[in-house]
Amino acid sequence: MRFQQIDQFASELKADKRASVYQSTKSTHEKRTKLLFDEFADPNRLRQIAGEIKQHTLENLDTYLPAVEAKMKANGVQVHWAATAEAANAAVLAIMRARGATKMVKAKTMVSEETELAHFLEKHGIEALETDLGEFIVQIDDDHPSHIVRPIIHKNRREIATSFEREGLGAYNDDPETITRRARQFLRHKYLAADVGLTGANFVSVESGRMVLVTNEGNSRFCLAATKCHIAMIGIEKLVPRDRDLALLLNLLGRSGTAQELTVYTEFISGPKSPTQPDGPEEMHVIFVDNGRTEVLASDCRDILRCIRCGACLNVCPVYRQASGHAYRSVYPGPVGAVLSPLLMGDKFAEKADLPKASSLCGACNEVCPVNIPIPDLLLRLRNKAKEEGVPSPGTPPMGAWALLASQPMAWRAALVGGKVMNYLPTKLLPIPALRAWEAKRALPAWRGGEFRKWMKSRKSRAGL
Amino acid sequence: MTDDRESILSRVRGALAPLDERAAMPEYTTEIAVMRQMIAGRDLLTVFTERIRLVNGVALTDPAALVEKLRAGGWTHGYCDPALWPRLAPHFGADFKVEIEFDRARVDDYAFGITRAAGAIAETGTIILNEATTSRRLAALTPWVHVAVVERARIFADLPQAVAALGPDSNVIWCTGPSKTADVEGILIEGVHGPGIQIALVMQGA
Incomplete structure (x- = not known):
């Protein structure tokens, strides 16, 4: 299984390094919040x-x-x-x-x-x-x-x-x-x-x-x-x-x-x-x-040039905390780096096109940014740019089958019930690369497909709808 | 390099040309960035004294207390701005060696440096140094203890006021506490390249 580069770095990061990065980013972030909102x-x-x-x-x-x-x-x-x-x-x-x-x-x-x-x-x-x-x-x-x-x-x-x-x-x-x-x-x-x-x-x-x-x-x-x-x-x-x-x-x-x-x-x-x-x-x-800055200025990601290099987005970012800075292979790591670094690559954009994808788009970086840069929006624009430029994306599971299923209500309902079979299968041994990559780091939760629909139905009947 | 200037500026113009509208400068009052409740109606020296303590600096008003503090720390060899020395000399005992010339070849000899400050900022416990009032940049920086002599009337309330007072001086330095780092495992250590002890001696007619 080949990961994107940033994921590969993160997966190889030593536990003590991860712990020290995690601890100090977290404590700086917490102090920052207190200081700003108190005063x-x-x-x-x-x-x-x-x-x-x-x-x-x-x-x-x-x-x-x-x-x-x-x-x-x-x-x-x-x-x-x-x-x-x-x-x-x-x-x-x-x-x-x-x-x-x-x-x-x-x-x-x-x-x-x-x-x-x-x-x-x-x-x-x-x-x-x-x-x-x-x-x-x-x-x-x-x-x-x-x-x-x-x-x-x-x-x-x-x-x-x-x-x-x-x-x-x-x-x-x-x-x-x-x-x-x-x-x-x-x-x-x-x-x-x-x-x-x-x-x-x-x-x-x-x-x-x-x-x-x-x-x-x-x-x-x-x-x-x-x-x-x-x-x-x-x-x-x-x-x-x-x-x-x-x-x-x-x-x-x-x-x-x-x-x-x-x-x-x-x-x-x-x-x-x-x-x-x-x-x-x-x-x-x-x-x-x-x-490279004039090129960024000409792009639809020019907002990133507001950055005053404070590092608050690094400290709050769940991905940075897990991956540490070297995973970004750039002068600028973290959320700001995930936007700025690929852009500063000019025509070698593809080499850093994995960075904008290493985000859950949780938005914490935007919330702490002292110049209010909409980093998640910019990450999405860069993902789109990578897609349009046909940059390969190793390790990203194919979503075609899921899309087909999700657009057919009958098939979807059947899959929700049928998925229970996953709970009895040795998923670790299945020849599905994306699943194996996932399970290398954490356990797959038990399949509970259909629970939400059941809850919704019972709620409606209780309410007499 | 002239070519680089033209190429950068023309690329900037090119990048901005497609914008239908350019972002306007926001109108705001600098009051929004002031910790109002901290200062409101209070004596600025009191606020300054309280705030400099929070950043591990010290504010004193009595030269005798300064001399006591230097003696207690074992800092008896130092430099003093010649313009300040006549006024401070009577407070220093014979156990002190104070030079009014600073010799950069002997930076390690000076345990303290006394220079004039251009003012202070109450809100943040900051000392303001500038080119016009600092007799030697090195003397305010390299000794372990820096004593800045602040004129009582030159304590500004907040950052916007201090920015407004920057004036034409080519080198203004705001010092907020002793020099520090947390580069090693996030542990705070004071006294890196600058002073490990920052003292403000606030005086009338300094």
Whole structure:
């Protein structure tokens, strides 16, 4: 029996990994709900407005992008554009070469994960060090992040301690505090020795040209205090029209992502350091990256570009909780990834066409989304796209026989009664692949066909109908 | 790169051209995103003090209490913004070594850093740093203890007010508690790349 790829990954996931992903996603989600609903009279209204702001911005990017470019230039920022991942990486390399720079410290940015920037730079002889604790661990393990906000949600402290020991960061010690202190001590001297600090941006205000960065660890602050050159890689969808919209979105981002009222550090950066400030970048570059976004904008799934990368939909998703992030084989896992990742594949859509199908369409992702993205609707549109493009779908049982049965009332009634025979058959041994796949993971419930009809009839007769 | 600019913008225009109507900007008041009942009619310093404690920060109003706290923690070597030092120096005893120059080659020497803040936000217990008031970015970040000296009159009620006050400054940082991570098994650890202890010293005429 061959599963779809995501199902295959999920079925092979180790029990301890599943347990750790399940526990931490569940607890973050529960805290989030409490925080939002305790403090705001109408949190759903906030989500709706935030969604409308982002949708409006997306549908007016043709005016907002040139406007923000002009504003940034006026603020002393050098603005670059990159249509593809390759162009984005090349732009970073060109900036570094022009400065004779060889060392970069990186804050966490999803778009640089898309372009695999660190690998690219290392191939060109540049040290590009991840500084977010989770991303640093991912980097030394040559692994991939499995969650947008919590990159090493799939790792336990023993694995991390082993990696630290291997990398010469001290003798084995799996105390999380010791691990954190060792990373602090190691990385601070890396920041101070680096030439360039690279960040992403969570939001960019068109009105002021300010970019907003949020972190908890303070690593982006360190990048921008220790180095002389700041490069920000920013997806073209990150804009919001005005500064005042930032207050609303920041209120939602911390709560949705990590169940914090506000992330520890919220940085508003609109240009290089001031002349009187001894520390920080004298030069600031912004690279606006497309890398498939304009294609998404042209599709009927453009709403997904509202996403502010909080990870709330991952935390609430029953499929993500069971499958973990690597099953999505993409930079963006979970419900948002199930929509965004196949779309960002461009003409290789088919390779990720299984992702939109790995959903029960329960709608929880839409309910928690701080920008109210109708993810289930978008998943259905992508399923339809896969069907229209004739993408094969292994492991999906043929529904033709069922459709025939369900459209013939007589046959249906007979099957309801006849199905009882299933209760006496060794179903595990039947040569029906779909059934065997099901039974490999759980028991088939006893056949109770016809019960509902019986109940309905008796209800009618009791009511004298 | 110029080509990339044109190609991106023309693709954006192409993507949006078929839309019959573009989504309108919603009208809303920023009041909706404020935790009103928390602030309503209360003294902002009281709210700030209460809220910063919830994010494991500390608010003090007496320089003597600050000195006591530093001494109790064994943090006796640090940096102080030269503009603040004349006013704070009388409170520090001879057991302290306080430098008014910050040497980046010796970041590990400084156990604390005292710098001015641009303000604070009551609603979230946040300290506001900016380019104009922070004497050294590194001194506010790298020592284990950061003390931000906040002017009493510069406590804003909520996020929308603090956003409105951003001004032309090129680098504004809101700090809400000490630096932290939960990357390892979701366990909260404070003091990652930034301060492990965040103190606000609220003063009149700071």
